[in-house]
Amino acid sequence: MTKKISGAEYQLSKIFSSDFDYSIPSYQRPYAWTEVQAGELFSDLHDFFLKEKDDTYFLGSIVLIKDDGKPHAEVIDGQQRLTTLTILLSTLTSKFVGELRSDFENYIREPGRASQGLKSKPRLALRERDRQFFADYVQSLKLNELVALDPATLGNESQLNIRRNAEEMLKRLVQAFNNDTEKLCAFGAFLVQRCFLVVVSTPSQQSAFRVFSVLNSRGLDLLPTDIIKSSVIGGIAAERQDDFTETWEELEVETGRDGFAEVFGHIRMIHAKEKARKALLDEFKERVISKFTSMENLVTEVIAPYTDAYLVAKQCQYVSTASAAEINALLKWMNRIDNSDWLPSAMKFLATKSTDTAYVLWFMRKLERLAAFMHVCAYDVNTRIERYAKLLHALEKDHSLANPVDVVELSDIEKALWLGFLGGDVYLMTARRRNYLILRLDSFLVDGAATYDPSLLTIEHVLPQSVPDGSQWAEQWPQLDTRTSWVHRLANLVPLTQRRNSQASNFDFDKKKSAYFGGRQGISSYALTTQVLGAAEWTPQSIVKRQQDLLAVLTAKWELGGA
Template sequence: MTKKISGAEFPLAKIFSSDFDYAIPSYQRPYAWTEVQAGELFSDLVDFFTKEKDDTYFLGSIVLIKEEGKPHAEVIDGQQRLTTLTILLAALTTQFSGELRADFENYIREPGRASQGLKPKPRLELRERDRQFFADYIQGLKLTELVALDPAQVDNESQRNVRRNAEVMLQRLKATFGEDTDRLCEFGAFLVQRCFLVAVSTPSQQSAFRVFSVLNSRGLDLLPTDIIKSDVIGSIKQVHQEDFTEIWEELEVETGRDGFAEVFGHIRMIYAKEKARRSLLEEFRERVIPKVGSAEDLVSKVVEPYTRAYLIAKHCQYISTSNAAEINALLKWLNRIDNSDWLPSAMQFLAEHENDAAYVHFFLRKLERLAACMHICGYDVNARIERYATLLRALDRSHSMASPVEAVELTAFEQSALRRVLQSDIYLMTARRRNYLILRLDSFLVDGAATYDPTVLTIEHVLPQTVVEGSVWATQWPNFSDRILWLHRLANLVPLTQRRNSQAQNYDFERKKKAYFGGKQGVSSYALTTQVLNTAAWTPAVVEQRQADLLEMLSTKWELAET
């Protein structure tokens, strides 16, 4: 069924009337306008009021989830303006008395009419955490008491913004109109009669978010996690909602909004164990939420532990009295891989076994080998997800250090495939795959003690790609087939921390070592390159032996069986 989208321009007298009953959903960000935005709004309004006697002032648009003919309106976009306008109207109302005050108070609170079934209530309800504060001080017209509060004693940033903006509005009204009540009333009439908002309404949540994305491309779009938060927190008993909201928002702050959305994508994979086919919101609602007992359990037993595990894995922050350095080094290598498909497995394992440092070390050593194998062998996303799904299913079963999970081990086929790739033309791989392999090998040579900056990495050939006839290279490598065989293989490649030097690439071996591979200091940051600097000659026999040694090192460290 098509969801009807309607949009119309309304004066504030209509916006703040019984036709609209605004609620800010819990997933919305807190009230964030500071005195800068509030002051700008006031200045713009006063400037227009002073200079334009008849024209109308456009305040922008708001996006609502609202059924036609029903006042309840969930605010998807526009809470900052609606909240600030309410503060301004409240500040204005406090300047009046008698019938004039009662008249303007109607724009802040629904006075109620029993004959129409209308109960007295505020026209705008903020998020649960700030709702009562706003109702008491702003909508209760206790602005003098509000301004007198010590900002340091106010609960949160949102409420401090409300307090400060109320203070700004009172100060600016006093400075602009003084004691001139008639002029102040004219300004109030301008606000409610000549200032307009466009209200875009639809009864469909998805449709409202789509409209919001189009109209508010400059802003920060709502993420699926915001809506999931609304579903989850809204299902928790009200007495506990604030506690769980605080946990949720703390996790979001720690991960960042985009990181938090990534966490939920990984949680979806942990539960679904297959590639996503629809939106995260749809799949999370279908594949995760029904499998968790309650909303409280979803926060405390799923979102919180998996987010903590994500932060450990993503930021390499495992803490333990044993194996911590080795574990964090493995996590750094996993984070160098050009996809994050390994993260759900790491998150599930860490969430359940974080306190068993020996088992964590074992598992991550095997996981890095598995991830590296798929990365170096060029597995596509479907093959990777299928492979990790096998591991995730195994992680659901009972396992421990005494009886470790077997699915994290490389199969005989995977070991054989990796060996074949290691013996192939490594230089012709994509840069990400090639660089990972060479730096990982270099780290094995120094037993993991080195740190690397891949942003300044180049991979160079020792035997150059172009051998000039009559050169020293041509004499040492007379057989063209030998050059082709070894040119792009692992043994003939070295990592450097400098830009390519097209001229130096073709130097003879001794000059290349001194002028290019050794850099200005005559030494290298890389063990692989240092080995070459310490080599007397570069012949086919030397390269063949070096290839065997390097493959043996990789086979030992990655525990690859002989084929």
């Protein structure tokens, strides 16, 4: 079925009529306009009213999820404007009595008509937390009682803003019209007849969200998690919604909005175990929400523990009395990889096994090896996801340190493939893959004790790529094919914390060590480079030995033997 998007311009008399029954979803931000914005709106409207006798005033646009022919309208964008306009109309209506008051009150509340199946109720329903407060004071025209409330007794910032803005509107009306009923009525007629909003509506959440993102260049765009929040929190008993909303918002603060959206993508992968084919909003509802009859359980058993696990993995903050430093170091290495496909497996494991420190250490060693293998060997996203899906399936079964998930282990075929990459032309890999490998090797040489800043990293050749005729290099490496065979391999590469120096790269070995590799102090931050600084010569024989030694370190640390 086509998700029709429609847009039309409506007078406020139509906007606040039986054609629309507005509700603000629970995932929306609270009402945030202060008396500054409310005062600016009133000033603009009043100034236009005084100076323009015939023209119409454009109030902007709102975005709704709404089926054609049905009044129910979920407000995706425009709640601040609709709420403030309702406050303005309510304060104005409170100045009238009799039929005039009843006339204007129809813009605030649906009076109800039994013959048309219309019940009496407010035309705008705010978020659940503020809905009754708004209805009791603003939409019931109890403005004096509202203003008399002690601000310290109000439940939240939204209610404070509602009270302040009502007070501001009452003050502005007195200043502008001095309680002159005729002038107030003329201003009210201007509001409902000559002020317009553009309404963009669609029956699809996804298309409404897309329209909102395009139209709204101010404020904070909605994310799929905001829409998911409405489904989840809305499915919880009303008396429990505040507690779960608070839990939800605390998790979002801890991760950040973008991080929280990433969490939901990983939760989707944990459940789906395959590459996403649709938008996150649709897939999360289909793959995750549909599996739960209790939304409380979804929050407590999935969203909260997986978010906690995400924070541990992403921020490298595993806590225990033993092995925490090594586990967090492994997490740091995985976070250096150019994809986050490993994270769902880490989250799944940490959410269920985090208290077994010995098992966590075992698993993270294996997971880092698996992630590094696919990174260095340039596995594409489809192949990576297929490999991690097997691991996620295994993690759903019973497992422990005595009976660990063996799917995280590398097969003999994978080990052989990796050894081929490690022994090949490492320098010709992409910079992210090459740098990961060389820094990881360097960390193995110092037993993981070093920290690294990859933003300062360059990789340099010891034997230069171009050998000048008559140089020491040409004398010690006379065969072009031998030089070509070794120049880009692991043994001939060193990490440096300085910019590449094209001139120095061709220096003879001794001068290159002192002037380039050792820097001003004659020392290096890297174990790999320090080894080269200690070498007496750089010949085909010495580089063969060095290659064997380095591959032996990688084979031992990444447990690649037996391939």
